[in-house]
């Protein structure tokens with residue numbers, strides 16, 4: 001039997017279970033906390049920081065912080081909304097996110113969060129990175145210039161027990177995700193599609209057929225991000 005506990009989010013009490021993270025407990029109770037690097041069922045990376053909430057006055061990542069009996073969490077306040085919006089804006093200017101021309105438009109979580117946070121003009125200068133693309137593998141087109149370093153691909157795209165994507169080890173400004181093209185070429189079309197789907201932006205695209213669903217009829221064209229949790 002699971003251990004039921006009570007937590008408080010934005011002043012209201014909710015039931016949840018020990019062992020859950022704040023992110024999952026909130027989701028179970030119809031509360032949306034934005035996330036980008038999180039993948040359900042996979043160990044948290046805690047790298048994007050967009051899921052920051054306040055626990056006892058301190059900023060904590062909701063995806064990696066387990067709930068505890070009586071925990072008091074603050075989620076929906078202007079300070080956190082502003083922080084999350086700033087994180088999204090920084091990601092936008094740090095990468096080449098040309099939404100109108102991107103195959104991921106409408107299915108892109110970063111774009112959807114930009115809409116949610118009413119992002120308009122950039123406050124930070126565009127970086128227009130030139131980190132290169134890799135189109136050598138059979139089904140995958142990998143554009144590092146759009147990568148937000150969430151490491152979802154590193155943690156989940158595995159072929160025959162080996163990781164197709166890895167974080168390069170040089171660090172600093174050269175940090176990027178590299179693809180094992182030989183291994184990536186062994187992915188089936190379905191596996192390549194799954195790799196594209198796990199990427200929250202347009203850094204991993206499946207080659208060959210594009211724009212299968214017309215712009216305007218894609219996931220976040222139909223409903224804003226978070227509404228699937230808030231309206232359930």
Ligand code: FES
Nearest residue numbers: 035046048049063
């Ligand atoms: Fe929690 Fe990225 S979703 S740090």
